[in-house]
Amino acid sequence: MFRIARIVAFGFGLLGGVLASQVPEFSQQYRQRLGGSIDELTRLLQRFDADARSNGESREGAILRLRGNADDLVSRQGVAMQANAERLSRLETHRREMISAGPFGRMALMARDGDTDVLEATYQDFEPAVPVTEEGIVAGGLGFVTAWGCLLVLAGFIRSLRRPRARPARA
Numbered sequence: 001m002f003r004i005a006r007i008v009a010f011g012f013g014l015l016g017g018v019l020a021s022q023v024p025e026f027s028q029q030y031r032q033r034l035g036g037s038i039d040e041l042t043r044l045l046q047r048f049d050a051d052a053r054s055n056g057e058s059r060e061g062a063i064l065r066l067r068g069n070a071d072d073l074v075s076r077q078g079v080a081m082q083a084n085a086e087r088l089s090r091l092e093t094h095r096r097e098m099i100s101a102g103p104f105g106r107m108a109l110m111a112r113d114g115d116t117d118v119l120e121a122t123y124q125d126f127e128p129a130v131p132v133t134e135e136g137i138v139a140g141g142l143g144f145v146t147a148w149g150c151l152l153v154l155a156g157f158i159r160s161l162r163r164p165r166a167r168p169a170r171a
Contacts, residue, residue, distance in 0.1 A: 005155035013148025020143020021131040027107045028133075030114065030122045034095055037118055041088040048081055059085065091115060103135040 045059070052062035063085070066078025094113060098106045110119070131140050 005152065005159075009148050009151035009155065012151045013144040016147025017140040017144030020146075021136050021140030022128050023107055023139050024103070024131060024133055024135040025129045026122065026126055027110050029126060030110050030118060031095075031098060031106070033118050033122050034091060034098070034115065037115070038088065038091050038095060041084055041091065045081075045085060045088060091118075103133070104138075107135070107139075 048062070049059050052059055055062070057065065063078050063082045066074055066081065069075050069078070094109075094115065097113075098109055101109050131137055
């Protein structure tokens, strides 16, 4: 019985290793999407800034002008442009933090402070890959050991419950 448990635990260990090795790959794909979002917002705001300058306004002045407009559509565009500028600032800060965090810190930073829109888009298009980076191999190994060890401990616990208990000897 315990031999079967070891085989099953090994299988779960392999599954855990494969799944855990995908976390660094997901993080890498997230960083690519993050960069794409920053690039697109930068282009959008550069066009807005050029339009504002051609009308003698700064970005902030143009946003205030739009937001103060009586036309609801124009006012909403001012609110949206301000939200775009704030989001760009947040994403750039997040990207700088991820660059300086190092390989394993990036994964934790993504999980803790990741942009939900970028995370969701990354998840929708995620493609698993073979881990060839240091963090991919380490994450895979940790996933294997964790899944394998947990299942062996669980099997040992279940086996101890099924083992008949020795009865005290009568005197």
